[in-house]
Amino acid sequence: MIVPMKKIHIIVQAKDIVSALENLRQVGTVHVEHQENLAGEKIEILKKDLKEIHQVVEILKDASKNILQEHCPQWKEKITEIMACLSQKDSLREDMENRRSLIAQWQSWGDFNPQDIKALEDNGMVVKFYEMTVTEISNLPEDVYLIIAAQEGAKALCVLISRRDFSLQHPSLILPPLGLNDLLSQQKHDADQMRNLEKQIMSYAKYTKAFEEALKFQEDMLRFEETAKGMKKDSQIAYLKGFIPAFSCASLEKDAQEKKWGLFIEDPSDEDKVPTLLKNPKWVELVKPVFQMISILPGYKEVDISLFFFLFFTLFFAILMGDAGYASLLLLATFWFHKKASKTSQNNKLFILLYILNGAALIWGLLGGTFFGQALFPQYIKPLWPWITNSINFQVVCFLIGAVHLSIAHIWKIILKFPSISFLSDAGWLLLIWGMFFLAKELILSIAMPPFVKMIFIVGALLVIFFTSPRKNPLKAIGPGLGGLALNIVNTFTDVVSYIRLFAIGLASVAVADAFNEMALQFGFDAFFSGMIAVVILVIGHFFNIILGVLSVAVHGLRLNVLEFSNHLSLEWSGFAYQPFRKISKHDT
Secondary structure (H helix, E strand, O other), X not given: OEOOEEEEEEEEEXXXXXXXXXXXXXXXXXXXXXXXXXOOHXXXXXXXXXXXXXXXXXXXXXXXXXXXXXXXXXXXXHHHHHHHHHHHHHHHHHHHHHHHHHHHHHHHHOOOOHHHHHHXXXXXXXXXXXXXXXXXXXOOOOOOEEEEEEEEOOEEEEEEEEOOOOOOOOOOOOOOOOOHHXXXXXXXXXXXXXXXXXXXXXXXXXXXXXXXXXXXXXXXXXXXXXXXXXXXXXXXXXXXXXXXXXXXXXXXXXXXXXHOOEEEEEOOOOOOOOOEOEOOOOOOHXXXXXXXXXXXXXXOOOOOOHHHHHHHHHHHHHHHHOOHHHHHHHHHHHHHHHHHHOOOOOOOHHHHHHHHXXXXXXXXXXXXXXXXXOOOOOOOOOOOOHHHHOHHHHHHHHHHHHHHHHHHXXXXXXXXXXXXXXXXXXXXXXXXXXXXXXXXXXXXXXXOOOOOHHHHHHHHHHHHHHHOOOOOOHHHHHHHHHHHHHHHHHHHHHHHHHOOHHXXXXXXXXXXXXXXXXXXXXXXXXXXXXXXXXXXXXXXXXXXXXXXXXXXXXXXXXXXXXXXXXXXXXXXXXXXXXXXXXXXXXXXX
């Protein structure tokens, strides 16, 4: 559910801003809405420092995994030293890249000293370097001496020397600052320096934990400064606006009374941008990592679909992955990563979710008799539910899932709209969805519609026409109703039919698996060499198919929830997260 919020206004004396914010941060329940522009020199400096620390942590975190961590009170100096090394590395990298281009351009000319060319020019000679064709060479002036340094296909690398200045149709090459050997030597020297700098940077990996804590410290500093800057102020008082969960109001009132703050609490208005805080039973909270990965959140005035998202996403995962062998491997991989991560992380939601998803895929695979496809172990693996292996039956199940899923959206809207008479419009769409279910079966699967379906369409269409925009005069409702029906009737049919993707992708996964199985079985396992080839084919093929399965879940499993279902529920995912003003660092700021 979406936790109800209250809008709060806190007034303090201007001289008490710092102490008031320190206390408010200890309370840790107020989502602050800034009232003023956050620009300022101190904020910009903090943002720059924060960016540098984050960059350092990202560079060092992999190298620090097996290194004993040390305390680092002088972390600011260490960060400055690392950034200096990084700056020097960037400079060296740019020099080496430029030099690499010069080497590629001049290596065919061989080694020569550009200073010797300059000495000739100082003595009145004109020396130019060109890439020339045979035709251009034949048209050279008589007083220009030609030296061909090398031949590259149809072009020659030419040195032209004369006592007077001359020019050709295209410009001459610009000499490098050093000769080829010197360029190569400088390149090697800089590469050695790069390696030394890399070692120097990695020597700071023992302070990674200290830098991570410094990162939190700087985030606290920045958040504090932004909150202070964002308050409205005059000469005597300062004013802070924010939002707080309704269940935390009593605690805030008590703190305000103790600290002698002015406090006003009210309900948010329709114009307020209220943050969203979701709170559900623990087993429903398991879906939160999915929301976080795709960065979606319902708006405060929208609905929380976490429960149905979780249930149907699990079903979609099971069908799209749909192979007991793959699910078994993913379960083992989840167990291994969970065991490794348990030493450093206390958050098990993602792993529990993966256990559930892969467990559901294992069950579905056993129901359909797929274990690394259907051709590898046909004598051992039999479907527990043979009915579902029939393609017609499978497609009917997909249409049924779609109708049920979309029906839930409209039933929810009916409950939200009741007792307004406009709920009858969604009742009409509910009927039309089931009409589309039978229509899809007839058009795609050639299963004749029952006679009552025509009545479902008629009643559903009439409800939509007259109650999409209900009026006292029913005739005035016909225009908007017909418009809404015309715009959405085709979309409703395609939405129901779109659930057939569960069948299509599941079938494609089995086909790909069996294609690799047949390829491997052609080599056989009778001889060592052919057996090794067969094993390689099976490993590569099934690994590739597992990756495709995961991608299909990420695309299609999420789409059916985030688009089809959400569109029928009029859910726009317009929310932003509730982020209370609180301290995250262990250090004092």
